[in-house]
Amino acid sequence: MGRTSRTSRKRRSSLATRMTVASAALLLGGGGLAAVNVYASAHEEDPQETEQVGQVVATIDCPDVGTALADVPEAARGEVDGELAALDRQITEAYQRLADNQDAAARDPQFVDNSILGPLEDQRTAVLGRIAEDIRRAGGQPPDGLDAMAACTGRASDAPAPSASPGPPGGGNGPEASDFVDIESVQPNAQAPRNRRGASRGSFTTKCGRNENGKFNPDNVIVAPGVSNGAHHMHDYVGNQATDAFSSDDDLAAGDTSCRNQGDRSTYYWPVLRLQNGEDENDAGADGGGKDQNVGEIQTPASVTLRFDGSPVSKVVPMPRFLRIITGDAKAFTNGDANANASWSCTGFEDRQLKDKYPICPDGSRVVRTFRFQSCWDGVNTDSANHRTHVAFEDPRTGACPEGFKAIPQLVQRIVYDVPPGPGFAVDSFPEQLHKPVTDHGDFINVFDERLMRRVAACINRGDRCR
Structure with missing residues (x-):
């Protein structure tokens, strides 16, 4: 499905009651699974029996x-x-x-x-x-x-994944209250390598809107080309308007773009964020939506910033056209967090970044998702079999690329949402990933005009701020 518009429908009942007996599970209105929480008193249940019941497969x-x-x-x-x-x-x-x-x-x-x-x-x-x-x-x-x-x-949802922090108790298709944390309780933790001699200190910002066009689909042309509903969750798109599972490089090169600079026909996409307020989208019965346990009202971002930064230790080279980069891991809840990379925060608190929790923002503050894409390229390939090994992250301490890799402009996506404070929203995910915040991810295909990309690299290397 290429486009989906937002529609308010009947209000869904939410799962509000914690079970106090050894029942199996409840089904959410959208078809999601809710494994049991058991809060039995000692005089009601044998502790060993309670533990077994609490391990219902989620x-x-x-x-x-x-x-x-x-x-x-x-x-x-x-x-x-x-x-x-x-x-x-x-x-x-x-x-x-x-x-x-x-x-x-x-x-x-x-x-x-x-x-x-x-x-x-x-x-x-x-x-x-x-x-x-x-x-x-x-x-x-x-x-x-x-x-x-x-x-x-x-x-069970409270069983930890390898190399991952333990999942919260409770289960369900998600999210859970314990997937959220008050941002004011988080200590400042954001760090970046210090710029050194030879750094490329400039930036280039491309303005591509915030998906006011309502372009959504559950495809992933990078990971599952030619496969409808390859993502099993809905994506927001800005930039290239021709992007779907069947888009070839030629299709993308000829596609319309929402970017103000028409030389940027790149495709930028990420899982939609839904407000779980009991309102249906019109994808409630569709692939990627309700059929894949993604329910709730899709939120159009309040703002989307797409900025390309330089390297803290060297000049950058232009990105090759049709370079594909995925940052984060859509399956991090079961894979572990080795490739998890999205960060969650709140406006006014962005020195505090969360990887495995959604933020609860105070009144007047908005939810922020940030993706810092890989900024090192192997110099040869625009993609790889696992869509990861042709690019790499800079060293978090020194800022240097791995041996044999070249620094390229680093895409930084900052997506801001005006949602009610407190639990009640989540990103779309593969159904079995239970909408965990650690599964957030972003995808990018560089379809800059080659002349414009050379100008981008030159701007960054000069230390200018360009648009």
Whole structure:
């Protein structure tokens, strides 16, 4: 679906009652799963029994095959991307079966393994076999242990992911009250490398609006090209108006842009933020929306700033045209936070940045999402098989790029929302990621006119502030 307009519909009932007995789960109005919170008194429940009930499976945790495929022959990438999208679809369908069968899961400890995780492993085994064959056919070598990535586990929402901070208790398709924190209780923590001799101190700002056009779709042309609903969540778009799952580089080069400077036809996109106020969007029954457990009223940003900064230690080189960069990890709740990168804060408090919590802002302050994209490029590739290894982050202490990488203008996206203070909003996510703030991410394809991109780099290297 290329465009979706905002529509107010009937008010949904919210999950407001904490359960005090060993019930299985409730289904949210949008089809989401809410695992049980058990607040039983000692005289009502045996402690061991209460602990077992509290571990009702809330989501499905599968190894992320895409990140393991760092070396896929170019000739096989189209087929492999399609198979990776099939894995995501399988997880979404298994998650929905889990949501639809919580009573059975609560009655039978083996139900999840036998009826959901076992069949899912069989499906994944077949796909992984096809991925391996695609790679071999193109002259490559599948990574060791690929077949071992077929098995998934059931996970209670309060079970920590590897390398991640523990998830909050309670469960549900999210968010939960404990996903939020009062920004005034957070200590200042924002740090940046100090500029050194030779730094490129300038910046270039491109004004592309805030998606007043209402361009949304649940595609991801970088990760799942040619696959409708490849993201299983809705994206906001600014910049290139031709962007969907089927856009070729030529399509993007010829597309209209919302950017004031028509030389910038880049595509900038990120998961929408929804206010969970009981109001439906008109995607409540659509892919990426309600069918993927993303419900609530989509919020148009109050402002969007797109700025390209320099390097604290060197000059920058122009970005190559059609360079693709993903920052953050849409699956960080189950993957762990190694690739998580989005930051959450509030206006007036942006020296305090959160990665795994949503902020509760005081009156008069607005919610801020910030994405600092990778600022180092391998000098050769505009993409890579896992969409990560062709770019890298600067060293957080020194600001230097890894050996063999070149500094490029760093895209910094700052997105501001005017939402009511307190819990009640969340970003769209893959269903099994439970709308956790750590899953936030941004995507960018550079479709600057090459002459304009050279001017951008020159401006930054001179130390000017350009628009």
